[in-house]
Amino acid sequence: MTDYLSSGSLPDEYQQLAKAVRDFAQTVVAPVAAEHDANHTFPYEVVAGMAELGLFGLPFPEEYGGQGGDYFALCLALEELGKVDQSVAITLEAGVSLGAMPIYRFGNEAQKQEWLPQLTSGKALAAFGLTEPGAGSDAGGTRTTAKQDGGDWIINGNKQFITNSGTDITRLVTVTAVTGEKENGTKEISTILVPTSTPGFTAEPAYNKVGWNASDTHPLTFQDVRVPQENLLGERGRGYANFLRILDEGRIAIAALSVGAAQGCVDESVKYAKEREAFGKPIGANQAIAFKIARMEVRAHVARTAYYDAAALMLAGKPFKKQASIAKLIASEAAMDNARDATQIFGGYGFMNEYPVARHYRDSKILEIGEGTTEVQLMLIAREAGL
Known part of the structure; x- marks a missing residue:
């Protein structure tokens, strides 16, 4: 690549x-x-x-x-x-x-x-049940438990902000749960497959979100949910470590999505700047608008290069954790910055929800939060740099 x-x-x-x-x-x-x-x-x-x-x-x-x-x-x-x-x-x-x-x-x-x-x-569809009211990046805060009872796991706890967890075609949620205690006294966290038809599983009413309004997101409740012991996914006690690998990959995907959002704002702004006239000429003829769009294009390009690089390393079987965090950080910030600038270019129309830039303005903020916040990415990058 x-x-x-x-x-x-x-x-x-x-x-x-x-x-x-x-x-x-x-x-x-x-x-x-x-x-x-x-x-x-x-x-x-x-x-x-x-x-x-x-x-x-x-x-x-x-x-x-x-x-x-x-x-x-x-x-x-x-x-x-x-x-x-x-x-x-x-x-x-x-x-x-x-x-x-x-x-x-x-x-x-x-x-x-x-x-x-x-x-x-x-x-x-399947969902990824990691985040809890008191635990996300902090694995030690996980409170959902899975206890063995004969040949079954009995799961109790809550998850929150879970995407694709309550649609009519959702069939499965993979859940992180505390399954014991390690020798050093820390929680043993494993992952277990929970079909959504299992008694005791409840997808609570959907959130009323700022953005991503057509995406399905619910809190989940597990009350004495019983699944077979063979629903353990991967090695017992490796659940959180395995999900960290999934999150590393997922950050490249979120970076790609973010680049799309950033580029979408560029494309809409170029089109609008050519069509919208003020003081007898298209607003794109004004250097202030043209330069703003030029910076938007730069952000999208740099972010795209970053996720291409991270993906190339991953596919080559080389370490990519740092590059994935860099890509996610740069791209999510590019999406948010471009959405803000695009809304400014559109003026009053940019504040109307029927316009794509308004949706990007509301949608893009979560890109700096989901699958590892900006602060978490900075922490990971610093750690990979040896600090």
């Missing part, structure tokens, strides 16, 4: 994928984005379209119903969707990176055969 990082030219298969998703975003996603955002409704018809395109199976082998692609292909799709509707993009990102990927990375063959074909087809 390093060859075309410097040349700026992607191989044909990547270009074709990006174009197909771009066309889908413009013809299927864009026309309904404002309506779903305003009504806070989940875009089932859009998700079905993404499933038909094979987007949920992009980075998975064909033996599990996937497309036989790679993680970079997923990132390209997320960038194109993110230009138009972040809610749709995060639905795909969470469904693949957080929902299906833990099973692919850490599941046994029986778990892969049972769940991956459903998830890669896009006919079912």
Whole structure:
């Protein structure tokens, strides 16, 4: 991948994928984005379209119903969707990176055969149950417990801010839970697969969010949820470590989504600056507007290069933790900064929710919070630098 990082030219298969998703975003996603955002409704018809395109199976082998692609292909799709509707993009990102990927990375063959074909087809969604009211980045704050009872696990606790956890097609939540105590006295955290049909599992009413209004997000309650012992995902006690690996990968995906949002703001601003006239000429003829858009373009370009670099390292099997954090940090800030500048360029229209830049303005803030806050990324980067 390093060859075309410097040349700026992607191989044909990547270009074709990006174009197909771009066309889908413009013809299927864009026309309904404002309506779903305003009504806070989940875009089932859009998700079905993404499933038909094979987007949920992009980075998975064909033996599990996937497309036989790679993680970079997923990132390209997320960038194109993110230009138009972040809610749709995060639905795909969470469904693949957080929902299906833990099973692919850490599941046994029986778990892969049972769940991956459903998830890669896009006919079912899975969620990632990590965050709690008192625990996110702080694993020590995890209070959800899973205790063995005969051949079962009995799970009790709560999760919050869980994406794709309450849709009509959600079939599974992978949960981090305290399963014991390590020799050093710290909590032993494992991951367990919980089908959403299990008695005692409840997806509480959806949140009323600032943005990502067409994305499905719920708090979850587990009350004496009983699942078979074989629903343990991966090695007992390795749950949090495994999820950290998933989060490292996910930060590249979020960076790609963020680049899409940043570029979407550029594209909308260029179009508006050419059409909107003030004092007898297009506002884009004014250096103040032109330079603002130029800086927006620079942010998007730099952020794209950063996530390309992180993805190249990951696919080459090289360490990529620092580069993933750098990409996530730069790209999320680019999305937020570009959304703010685009809203300013649009003036009063930028404050109207039916315009894409207004949605980007509301949607982009969470990009600096989800899958590791800006502060967490700075901590990780400093740590990787040896501090």
